[in-house]
Amino acid sequence: MSTRTTIECEGLSKNFGPVRAVHDLSFSVKPGLVTGFLGPNGAGKTTTLRMLLGLVRPTRGTASFGGVAYKDLPHPLATVGTALEASSFHPGRSARDHLWVYAIAARIDRTRIDIVLEQVGLTESAERKVGGYSLGMRQRLGLAFALMGNPGVLVLDEPVNGLDPEGIKWIRSLLRELASEGRTVLISSHLLSEVQQSVDQIIIISHGELVYDGGLSGLDVAQRTIVDAPNRLALTAALTAAGANIASLSSGLAIAGMTSVQVGEIALKAGVALSHLATEHEGLEKAFLDLVGEGGKP
């Protein structure tokens, strides 16, 4: 394994004709952590990852691993291990041969093939043609390809996709283990809930732009107060007068940006009797969806 390597993106942009797929994206991914790269489908995640890896040429900006662009890495597979979402296998080739072909090109020792096949649990099926593999097995083979060079950086696109619950558990502990060894681990997903148990840091993009870069805890700020009164009209009038941001629910009113104490005081002053007053934590998933929702920006 090579030394601790940081992934750096500087002003990365990509236009496909008139479509702005990724715009001015800058972030860095630190070693020793699992970083989640999140965004809804079509947000530009895969394009960004492919730009990192030199597969897609950026319209502007640069991407590097420890300061070196992917195409200039002397030993690319031994520096960065990659599993991209598209299943890039020749269906008529066995899993072992698939790994062998690319081990030769990347000058990786042949003994690594058996090791990684064992690591991802494909030893038994290694001689079978990949065309007959299930989605879960293809994911495992993709991961074997990523691990083959024993790289210090791992870039995995939707690694949880297609895995059964047991496989998901397995990959979570594998990712943790890889990060604890000092590797830089970047995993993409369109679902926060899918990765929230395994990531330390998250980067969220929407419509090709960065909307969040930081820890998981920083995301859980969204909370609101749910309040209701028998005389809901009077309550609404009082809160409106106090400048509250009100959303009407069937079960009452949702007030964003005010604590339950503040809402209670407004009601008391207005002499409105309350039937319900509570603080609601909207949760990470809601915070995530708010960030990436229509408009894209918080």
Add this chain to the structure above:
Amino acid sequence: MRFISAVHSEFAKILTVRMWWVLLIVLVAYVAFTAGILAAVFGGFGDKMVASGGTVPKIPDAALPPLIYSVASSIGYVFPVLFGTLSTTTEFRHQTLTPTFLSQPHRGTVLSAKLVVLAVVGAIYGIAALVASVGFGAVLLSATGHGTGLESSETWALLARVVMAMALWAVIGVGLGALIPSQAAAIVIVLAFTQFLEPILRLVASFWEWTAGVGKFLPGAASDALVGSSVFTSLGGMSGETQTLDWWQGGVVLLSMAVIAAAIGYLTTWRKDVT
């Protein structure tokens, strides 16, 4: 070092998928069959038919062995060109360009390695096709009392040029595949051009002198010129006007086509974003 690894990897790609021997078997069977028929018609049966008053194209005895042996390339060239095309288009079709460029980010290195490997594979196809055409042809020729020509160094030079032509065709295929990454489209174009369009063009071109001057640069004609004999040129030669290039000019035409196709393919599809 990087290039050698890339070459080695391209060989591994070919050997780990069964396409190479499936096409090879069909090539050998096809060439053996055609060479056998030609040797039988122009050799044994031809003599009998002439004796019984029938008409058979009269081909001098000395021209028979080259005509029959060169079937390996004059008929068989479609196999290396097809295999070369497939070796490139399959990378687009199965998206294996992704792991390929991840393990070797220098795309020009990958394409050059493919060209080298396919030249070798094409040569091997050529040798296998010759085993079929010379094997069947020589046996039938000597069985019908004709010379096999195998004692002549000219015949062996011709066989060497067949191998060279087959190697060049495979390299042309790689370039074509890079130019036309859609596998289905590439196969249709290769087959339609080599099996249908070009034979017609060659025939039509031979009607007038000025068109014949252009027609000799058609790839199949250039290939036959490189080899120095072909069932097409032999039969055409009796019917009318033909012009052929020198053998080395034929080789240059084929090599130029391979280089131009590969260069344009590299500049267009090969350097494109892999999505």
